[in-house]
Amino acid sequence: MTEPIALRVLDRFRGLFSRFGVDYPVMRRILQVKLTMDARRVPTIVGKSKQRSDDQNAEDHNQFAKSLWIYALFGVFCSAFMWLGDNYFFKMSLTFGVLMFIVMTSLISDFSSVLLDIRDRNILATKPVNHRTLTMAKTMHVCIYLIMLTGAIAVVPLITGLIRHGILFFLIFAVELIFMDLLVVALTALVYLTVLKFFDGEKLKDIINYVQIGLTIVMTIGYQLLIRMFNLIDFHVTFQPKWYQLYIIPAWFAAPFESLLHRNGEPILTVFSLFGIAVPLLAFIIYIRLMPSMERHLQKLADPGGRPVRGKGRLLQGLSRIFCSGSQERGFFRLAWSLMGNERDFKLKVYPILGFSIIFPFLFLFTSGFDDGLKGLQGSPKYLFIYFSGAMISTIIMMLQYSNKYKASWIYKTLPISDYEEVHRGALIAAIVRLILPLFLVQSVIFSFIFGSGIILDLVTAGLSLLLYTVICYAFLHRNLPFSQPFDAIQNEGLRVLPLILLLGGFGVLHFVMTFINYGVYAYTMVLILLNFLVWHPNRKIFKRLTRRVEN
Incomplete structure (x- = not known):
């Protein structure tokens, strides 16, 4: 069985996982199996690649990793924002708006089935594996691919930002991408957990699908609101603070660029910056603490649900x-x-x-x-x-x-x-x-x-x-x-x-x-x-x- 590079990186944080009550050797073995099996899985954006006649060759080539160049094309588009003048707040709000849209859409289309997967419980539930370890393995499984996805999309904008604005811009950009991924994973999982808590069986599955539609609509509308935060007057971008802008998440991650690089001390930018750090960390900590509860509620997906509605067949x-x-x-x-x-x-x-x-x-x-x-x-x-x-x-x-x-x-x-x-x-x-x-x-x-x-x-x-x-x-x-x-x-x-x-x-x-x-x-x-x-x-x-x- 191959040894993914991601596992060697996780080995450096073994102590941190143990503090959260995770059995790291077991989690590592589960992750190794999951990542190996993913070599046979084709992401939605790519579709079917050429069938391999050699199964061993298929195991050694992760199809998701080979598809990252397609996501990098989106990054080439985002890199154009790096040249939109020197208003960091404007161009980085646009950049993070596009990045969050692509990442969230990919998470919904490719990784919701991972977050909501209950098939491994049939095998691992009979083994001495605690719920926290199993759920952390599932979370890290998603996070590994999310980091790969974000890295593929952001590599060109990061390099462009380094050339255009220097090393400090590059470092802030990299840190904000990590906080963005934490928030995306935590919010998606917490939304699913909320749905899992109040519904069961087939009705639950329908509600989850409706939640996905709602997330898609919210992301699309939010991007339009983001554009309207700014006014273009004589080719100069101006920003008028409004209370509702606190709900526009990409602005949270764009504010530190303006505050640190332009020394802009406007209170609204400081609040945005604090939100961009505190909310992702708090959301992810809450998600980790609620992982055992989510595993218990996931079992509802295996329930057949109530009786069919009378009259539906007619x-x-x-x-x-x-x-x-x-x-x-x-x-x-x-x-x-x-x-x-x-x-x-x-x-x-x-x-x-x-x-x-x-x-x-x-x-x-x-x-x-x-x-x-x-x-x-x-x-x-x-x-x-x-x-x-x-x-x-x-x-x-x-x-x-x-x-x-x-x-x-x-x-x-x-x-x-x-x-x-x-x-x-x-x-x-x-x-x-x-x-x-x-x-x-x-x-x-x-x-x-x-x-x-x-x-x-x-x-x-x-x-x-x-x-x-x-x-x-x-x-x-x-x-x-x-x-x-x-x-x-x-x-x-x-x-x-x-x-x-x-x-x-x-x-x-x-x-x-x-x-x-x-x-x-x-x-x-x-x-x-x-x-x-x-x-x-x-x-x-x-x-x-x-x-x-x-x-x-």
Whole structure:
């Protein structure tokens, strides 16, 4: 078994772990096994790399470590902030805003399953391993990769800052990155612990997914508030202190640069600096003390939960009859609906994406500005920002191929399925009805309130466009039967998704052009109705091409 460098670094802090009641040799062995097993795990941002025929070779190469160059590209973007004049508070607030956004998003997508993992309890619970040691091993497992992730993102900004502003700037930056990681891990774990304490079983798993959506929305909105802390006047950045800015976390880590390097003694900067040190340390200490409690509550994830809600099955039957045409299609609609609702790893990967879909239209609406308030929006074409709600459709549709229970896909070959088109149609309709349609309807109601009832036809047109766009995404991205592939087989689809994003923009631009033509929107709507009829009508067999692309 290989010896990771991180373990040799941890050996220097052996005494510190022992003071916290951790059995260090046992924790080290657990970490060694976890880090070795991670060599076979592929992070979300990379997807599937080329399969290795030699398992021993796979063990010696950590896929996460090999993917860090992708995160370093984000660091190249952040390094541009180092050249934005000499206002340290402004540019470092932006830098830490981007860094926290990337780190928190990666933590949610890749490491929530580690924080919430209970599988190792089945093996270690019967061994003489205390709860504190097990939980500390899990925490250090996340921290090791978080440090690697942060280092990859920050290495270019650190070097750029060293060249641009000197060694003191570099040292402050490095220290603040450590405090940022402590806060990110502690806050994420404490939020999950709070949820674990009050809920159990399947309901708990759903609540955790909703918390992830909430974290995604909060991070996105917080970054917009961060931008608005500053005013740009004649190319000079000015800062007006407000009480609510204490809740903008990136400002905590940016304040020491201004206070120490520019000797700026404003009280608000001193308070920010103290928050950036005290809150991460306090949060992490609280988390360490609550680790045994979190381990006890994690066992709730293994509980099946209460009895199913009476009437839920009848509701699903009714939805399948409304949206599906044949008995086979209804059956696979119900199967896909159940898998999307019950499979935790699927929800861990998809639900945060839904958070972006919720906030994107309002984010662009907010950033475009409206000096005259809501009344100034009525009559403007900014309602077309609702097309941004479809920005994540391609990713959601792509995920329909994957499942932890992919080995059960043998049932596709054993059942008397007369037409695989109905398998695809059932799964796709379930994704639309369960994930995409509710979000669009909620956003449409809000947009109708903001812009007035005069945009209802445009909202219908946008909905028809997204419905057609969803089919195109499915046809372009799916090469397998629904839920028939393991999550480890997710390929790097970034380049494949890009043209679909451009296509979505094309739908929005075409809609915008039609608003300048008399009855243009009406004509465009009729064309979309016709196209959707041709695509979705079961007798047209448009999905036949999809079934031909399935890999046997």
